[in-house]
Structure formats: structure tokens, C-alpha cells
Amino acid sequence: MSSLAPTTTSDGTIHLATVKQRRLKLPIVLVAMTALLALLFLTAPRSGTSTFRLGDPASSIALPDVGIPTGPTSWIVLLFVAALAAWAFWDAWSYRRVQLWLPVVFSVLAVFAFLVWAAAGGRVPVTGLLAGAISLSVPLVFGALGGVIGERVGVVNVAIEGQLLLGAFSAALLSSITGNPFVGLIGAMIGGVLVAFVLAAFAIKYLVEQVIVGVVLNVLVTGLTGFLYGALLVPNENELNSPIRFTRLEIPLLSEIPIIGPVLFNQTFIVYLMFVTVAVVAWGLYRTRWGLRLRAVGEHPQAADTVGINVNRLRFWNVSLAGAIAGIGGAYFTLVSVPQFGKEMTAGLGFIALAAVIFGRWDPIRAALAALLFGFATNLQNLLTVLKTPIPSEFMLMLPYVVTILAVAGFAGQIRGPAASGKPYIKG
Known part of the structure; x- marks a missing residue:
């Protein structure tokens, strides 16, 4: 990596000199993860056969189970992982940028080696593992999309947690x-908009610190929904807390594709809506007039104002749109995942969604992929419990959050958010 730095000669002339910089953060994280895997394999060696179930009982196409020797396979894959970590370190030491494919391949191989070790004498249902990851990541994806839109337009949306929670409550009540x-889904969007409306009013109109407003809103919504749950839903559970949920919609032919068919094409309406929303937001952000104005306001609101864009009004409406999208993620809890609303049922996922925004570098597709990674880590924790691995249960509960920290601190690299994000705009 290189950058330009001013230098002054003896005669007072200023020149720009190229200064090389080593970016060692990512290689150090890769080396540390490799060392942890090696330490795990050494201190808790496992033998036998690890079986991967590729087929799905509901599919008409039957695939055989694949069994591989646990010990040799784990160490062979670990050697490839170590080679990739060394490659990344050498690139960084030689002032070269580490290519994107390297950490991606590293992550896939590291997870595979860990699964082989964990599945000794057991069976890994590949389709179930992937389907569970999709299911757990849906609220994160919608929350992350809301965060991307908010920050791209210049408002830090820390209130994603509150938008998810009020969306879940509204969906359960109206359904x-x-x-x-579908009425519950619309109610969830309205709930998310209400939280975003308050955030926008205080942050844009009254110029209150955006992070503080977001944190206060999360606490407020947690207390409000907790009170309404005890005072309204518990005494009237059958009438007010028994939502009608979305059923699975199987797409013919596509759902029969081995492994990915049941994962992607035998889902509920909200999951299909997630696929469409990610594509529409990504296309709109970079290919439409709306996206151009949104990004301009988030990067340089003064320049946008000079060409006739009403900066604060554009921010206000786009923060509301972000709240509506996040509210859909809240609806998933009560209209798909759980048959009723529960106190604090979002369990801090709004903050994980905010981490996905940063890890995804404020890009809709990257943020969605980051949310899928965190969903996979959460589902992996459940699988490790079933496989009865020798890892302490306390660490398995930490796994999704450890992955979040590693992703944001290590894999995200040196990133910069929108220049005007979190900065109120005062005209003139």
C-alpha cells in the first residue's frame, strides 16, 4: 500500500513523495485464527469418521452421505489454511494489497476444517445448516439494509434494534x-417507520447527537414493548398474541435442486421479499436518480444543496424508508420464526446488523453477505451443541459475537464510511 506525503527540500520547495505502508491487520488475524485451529486440533484431537449429509429428506433427488476420516482431513485442510495465511502475510509485507478472494477462500476452508473436526463420529446436515443460516440471518439482512440507507444519506441508524422490536410487536398484534x-407485515413496517420518524426528527430537525438518540430509542422501545406485552398481550394471548404466520411457498423444479434448492426455493414470503429487497436497494443505490441524490447528500450535503436538493427533507424520508425495511426484519420474528411475541425477543440483533453495515462497507450486497455470515455463525453454534463437541457451552454462546468482532476488526480492513454520516446539516 502507498500514499502521498508532503516533503520539504532544503530550498523550501514542497514535493509529494510516495510513502509505502504495510497493512498487516488482516494477515495477523488470519495467522491468529490458523494458530487457534492448530491449538484446538492438538489439545482436543478427534478420530473416527465425519459424515456430511448432502441430501434432503423432502427432496426427490437423493444424494449419498459423504464420510471422510476426521483426523487426517482436518490437518490436511489446516495446511492449506496456513498456506493462505502465509500468502496474505507475504503480500502485506511486500506492500501489496491482499486480494479479496484470499480471505474468502481462507474462511471457507477454515470452517470446513472445523466442521470436520467437530463432526467426528457424527453427521453434519449440510442443507439444514445452510437453511438455518438463511433463517437466522433474515432479520439481520433487513436491519443491515436499513442501516446502509440511513448512513448513506448521512444519519447513523443505531435504532435498528428498536425498529426490529417494535416491528415484531406490531406484526404479532395486527396479525x-x-x-x-400481510396486515401484520404492513404493521411491522409502520412500527419501524415510527421509530425512524422519532430518530429523524431529533437528529435532523433538532440536531441532537444521533448515536445518543438511537440508544435512547432502543431503551424506550424495549421498555414500551415490555410494558405492553405484560399489560396487553399476556392477559389476551389468544386474541392479541396468536399471529397467523406465513407458510412456505415451494417453487416447482427449483426447489428440487440438490442442496441449494430447499435452502433458497422452499421459503416463506418474507425470505423471497428479502432477496428482492437486496437486489432493488443495490440497483437503486447505484443506478437511479434516487440513489445518486442519496449518496450525494451522505458524502457532500453542501454540494447537493447548491444543485437544488433539499438535504434535510431527503434525509428525513430516506431514514423513514430505512425504518420500514428494518421493520420487515422484525416481522420475521413473529410471522415466521416464533408463533408469538416475547419480551426483548430481538436479543440485540439490531447491533449485529449495525456491525454488518460496517463489515459490508456500507454496500447493500456486502452488508447482506455479512449478515448471512453472522447467521451462519449462530446456526453453527446450535449444530456444535447437537454434535456434543468438547468446546465449553459458554464459548459456543459467544461464537456469533466472536465472529462479529473478528469480521469488523480484522476482515473489514481500513474503511471509511460516508463523509457526512452522523453530521447534521445546517443550511447556510
Whole structure:
């Protein structure tokens, strides 16, 4: 890596000199993860056969189980992992940028080596593992998309947690009253918009510190939904907290594709809506007039103002849109995942979604992939419990958060968010 730095000669002339910089953060993280895997394999060696179940019982296409020797396979794959870590370190030491494919391949191989070690004498349902990862990541994806839109337009959306929680509450209440999950989904979007409306009012109009407003809103919504749950939903559970949920919609032919068919094409309406929303937001952000204005306001609001864009009004409406999208993620809890609303059921996932925004570098597709990674880590924790691995249960509960820290601190590299994010705009 290189950058330009001013230097002054003896006669007072200023020149720009190229200064090389080594970016060692990512290689150090890769080396540390390799060392941890090696330490795990040495201190808790496992033998036998690790079986991977590729087929799905509901699929008409049957695939055989694949069994591989646990010990030799784990160490062979670990050698490839170590080689990739050394490659990344050599690139960084030689002032070269580490290519994106390297950490991706490293992560896939490291997870595979760990799964082989964990599945000794057991069976890994590959389709179930991937389907569970998709299911757990849906609220994260919608929350991350809301965060991307908010920060791209210049407002830090720390209130994603509150938007998810009020969305879940509104969806459960309205779906129970009307008996229609689509009405519950609309209610969830309205709930998310209400939280975003308050965030936008204080942050944009009254110039209150955005992070503080977001944190306060999360606490407020947690207390409000907790009170309403005890005072309203618990005494009237059958009438107000028994939402009608979305059923799975199987796409013919596509759902029969081995491994990925049941994962992607036998899902509920909200999951299909997630696929469409990611594509639409990504396309709109970079290919439409709306996206151009949104990015301009988030990067240089003064320049946008000079060409006739109402900066604060654009911010206000896009923060509301972000809240509506995050509210859909909240609806997934009560209209798909859990049959009723529960206190604090989002369990801090709004903050994980915010981490996905940073890890994804404020890009919709990258943020969605980051959310999928965190969902996979959460589902992996559940699988490790079933496989009865010798890892302490306390560490397995930490796994999704450890992955979040490693992703943001190590794999994200040196990144810069939108220049005007978190900065109020005062005209004139």
C-alpha cells in the first residue's frame, strides 16, 4: 500500500513523495485464527469418521452421505489454511494489497476444517445448516439494509434494534387481530417507520447527537414493548398474541435442486421479499436518480444543496424508508420464526446488523453477505451443541459475537464510511 506525503527540500520547495505502508491487520488475524485451529486440533484431537449429509429428506433427488476420516482431513485442510495465511502475510509485507478472494477462500476452508473436526463420529446436515443460516440471518439482512440507507444519506441508524422490536410487536398484534399475516407485515413496517420518524426528527430537525438518540430509542422501545406485552398481550394471548404466520411457498423444479434448492426455493414470503429487497436497494443505490441524490447528500450535503436538493427533507424520508425495511426484519420474528411475541425477543440483533453495515462497507450486497455470515455463525453454534463437541457451552454462546468482532476488526480492513454520516446539516 502507498500514499502521498508532503516533503520539504532544503530550498523550501514542497514535493509529494510516495510513502509505502504495510497493512498487516488482516494477515495477523488470519495467522491468529490458523494458530487457534492448530491449538484446538492438538489439545482436543478427534478420530473416527465425519459424515456430511448432502441430501434432503423432502427432496426427490437423493444424494449419498459423504464420510471422510476426521483426523487426517482436518490437518490436511489446516495446511492449506496456513498456506493462505502465509500468502496474505507475504503480500502485506511486500506492500501489496491482499486480494479479496484470499480471505474468502481462507474462511471457507477454515470452517470446513472445523466442521470436520467437530463432526467426528457424527453427521453434519449440510442443507439444514445452510437453511438455518438463511433463517437466522433474515432479520439481520433487513436491519443491515436499513442501516446502509440511513448512513448513506448521512444519519447513523443505531435504532435498528428498536425498529426490529417494535416491528415484531406490531406484526404479532395486527396479525392476531385481523388473521392476515400481510396486515401484520404492513404493521411491522409502520412500527419501524415510527421509530425512524422519532430518530429523524431529533437528529435532523433538532440536531441532537444521533448515536445518543438511537440508544435512547432502543431503551424506550424495549421498555414500551415490555410494558405492553405484560399489560396487553399476556392477559389476551389468544386474541392479541396468536399471529397467523406465513407458510412456505415451494417453487416447482427449483426447489428440487440438490442442496441449494430447499435452502433458497422452499421459503416463506418474507425470505423471497428479502432477496428482492437486496437486489432493488443495490440497483437503486447505484443506478437511479434516487440513489445518486442519496449518496450525494451522505458524502457532500453542501454540494447537493447548491444543485437544488433539499438535504434535510431527503434525509428525513430516506431514514423513514430505512425504518420500514428494518421493520420487515422484525416481522420475521413473529410471522415466521416464533408463533408469538416475547419480551426483548430481538436479543440485540439490531447491533449485529449495525456491525454488518460496517463489515459490508456500507454496500447493500456486502452488508447482506455479512449478515448471512453472522447467521451462519449462530446456526453453527446450535449444530456444535447437537454434535456434543468438547468446546465449553459458554464459548459456543459467544461464537456469533466472536465472529462479529473478528469480521469488523480484522476482515473489514481500513474503511471509511460516508463523509457526512452522523453530521447534521445546517443550511447556510
